Amino acid sequence: MPATVSEKTIGRLSLYRRLLYELRSAGEENLYSHQLAQMAGVTAAQVRRDLMSIGYSGSPTRGYDVRELGESIGRFLDSPIDQGVALVGVGNLGRAIMAFFAGRRPHLRIVAAFDTDPYKVNRVIQGVRCYSLEQMPQVVESEGIQVGILAVPAVAAQGAADTLVRAGVRGLLNFAPVPLRVAPDIYVEDIDMTMSLEKVAYFARQRATQKELQTW
């Protein structure tokens, strides 16, 4: 069991757990690494490597216990106590994010939203209370929030990140199309939709071209 687990492995473990949860709902009790691999779109060896990281062992004949493995990943990934998340920016994207996460994981849920728009402040959207930006340090601290989601326009992202970090947040999920400058001990995950779409456009085009060449 390695002392430190790579970012990619953590991501896949999250995916595995979700798939396992679905299997469990479907009444499955056991599965083999190659089955989980196929569902996750990776190789069986990759699955077994990833599971080494959390020290979970399966049986050579039954494979893995769906429930046990799911719980084992949970113990590894999740905080023992509930983690609250702060969302900054309650525009189109912010509200879509709220709706997306609403009721999904009780241990990791959005507990406060922030926006400059006075019309939104003090309202409750998707079950989440909205606050003004000024209240951010207070609320983040009193709620013990360590995770922030940035769904603000690019120009406002760095400022919002700074305020969140100063208030005690240790990790950021950044939807704004701008690289954030934060202290090295703060974890930032970027979701850059423009970049992703351009990647898809590039490879869609490239593969279409390759296909043509293949027929020669």
Next chain:
Amino acid sequence: MPATVSEKTIGRLSLYRRLLYELRSAGEENLYSHQLAQMAGVTAAQVRRDLMSIGYSGSPTRGYDVRELGESIGRFLDSPIDQGVALVGVGNLGRAIMAFFAGRRPHLRIVAAFDTDPYKVNRVIQGVRCYSLEQMPQVVESEGIQVGILAVPAVAAQGAADTLVRAGVRGLLNFAPVPLRVAPDIYVEDIDMTMSLEKVAYFARQRATQKELQTW
């Protein structure tokens, strides 16, 4: 100049171009690899490596020409003809995506949206016409669409992907939290918000713990 350019490099090139565009608007004419690197949050060597891929050369004394480099990346990344994008799913997330991309890149814009909700069909949202799912093959073909965005619930994602691919789409940007099964010549980029948030939560917690240990 390598025959094939890695996915990661393509992503960074997209980012570089955006940063260059901002610099250009700010009136900058030249910059060095280490400056672009700092803005992008990567190393200078990384920037130079990436630029090798597109065969653009800078000057040892002036660095890179902001305008030329931006255009050079554009010629490499973009299709010579406009690429239309289809969006499937006009719920909260779909509308947020429409708003996000509205008016951003003329060469790569959403030209059609699809939804099952009859109330949305035939309406124009964020400047984009909505169609029913049944019209998808027709519209995709007539518009020559090669890129699709999936913003539908998990259960509907595979079906929507299949229909898009059958209609001629070669690349998919998938927001649904489910791995898609498509032919190997179809490019899929997943934006898995649940996975991303769980990653942030994990590393936020881990770094917070490390910080504590450091003070000992």
Next chain:
DNA sequence: GTAACGCTGTGAATAATTTCACAGAATAAT
């Protein structure tokens, strides 16, 4: 019992990606 099967866990090999480090080049200063 014991033989056969098909899995897991993992060392070793390979592949992909990033960083190092330096030769060579364009400019500015003298």
Next chain:
DNA sequence: ATTATTCTGTGAAATTATTCACAGCGTTAC
């Protein structure tokens, strides 16, 4: 002109991530 400077472009090294391949094991079948 010549020298000094500081960059670029890129082989080579280092690092990181993935895959291979197989010993060993729990189970089932006989």
